[in-house]
Amino acid sequence: MSLLVLVRHGQSVSNLQNVFTGSLDVALTPKGEQEAQETATKLRGFHFDTAFCSDMLRARRTLDIMLRQLGQADIPTHYNAALNERYYGNLQGLNKADTVQKYGEEQVDQWRRSYDVAPPDGESLHQTQDRVVAYYEQAIAPSLQQGQHVLVVAHGNSLRALRMYLEHFSAEHVKGLEIPTGGARVYELDNALHIKEMSDL
Numbered sequence: 001m002s003l004l005v006l007v008r009h010g011q012s013v014s015n016l017q018n019v020f021t022g023s024l025d026v027a028l029t030p031k032g033e034q035e036a037q038e039t040a041t042k043l044r045g046f047h048f049d050t051a052f053c054s055d056m057l058r059a060r061r062t063l064d065i066m067l068r069q070l071g072q073a074d075i076p077t078h079y080n081a082a083l084n085e086r087y088y089g090n091l092q093g094l095n096k097a098d099t100v101q102k103y104g105e106e107q108v109d110q111w112r113r114s115y116d117v118a119p120p121d122g123e124s125l126h127q128t129q130d131r132v133v134a135y136y137e138q139a140i141a142p143s144l145q146q147g148q149h150v151l152v153v154a155h156g157n158s159l160r161a162l163r164m165y166l167e168h169f170s171a172e173h174v175k176g177l178e179i180p181t182g183g184a185r186v187y188e189l190d191n192a193l194h195i196k197e198m199s200d201l
């Protein structure tokens with residue numbers, strides 16, 4: 001039996017400012033650092049063999065805080081841009097409320113939450129999912145097949161894309177999936193990597 005834990009980074013400066021973030025490499029806020037600590041506290045008693053993380057500052061910092069608090073800072077960690085946040089194109093850096101004022105709620109909701117429609121010059125969730133799932137299959141699944149306990153720290157949309165794949169959500173269902181900052185999802189998997197149990201921490 002293997003274990004997979006998916007964690008979204010803690011609150012970032014852009015989350016706090018309600019700004020489209022995507023590939024902007026912003027830091028955690030003090031609250032975000034605290035969320036990482038709280039998530040690690042909830043994971044007390046878990047022992048990880050390896051960790052995978054996006055190569056963005058907010059995810060790396062979240063992982064660092066968590067592993068130190070768990071006393072597991074020496075496990076192998078792999079950083080890869082395949083787990084990075086969905087690229088938000090021309091929306092990056094814009095305030096979300098201002099963007100709703102300008103383009104309307106329906107349009108902004110489609111850019112934010114549809115599966116196939118990309119934001120202007122950005123990446124759709126489908127495109128994000130293609131790179132995230134390719135990395136999961138090539139790099140993460142082999143560790144799980146060995147029965148390892150694996151921690152993954154990534155982002156709101158890269159994790160929505162991965163959860164859609166793992167939990168077989170439809171495009172309609174994934175629209176409503178919101179992962180809080182610092183949120184953790186725990187999966188117990190069998191040898192064929194089918195989900196036996198799953199829960200939010």
Ligand SMILES: O=C(O)[C@@H](CO)OP(=O)(O)O
Nearest residue numbers: 019020021022085112156
């Ligand atoms: O701005 C972003 O990059 C993401 C995640 O913070 O936001 P949203 O939830 O609007 O897709």
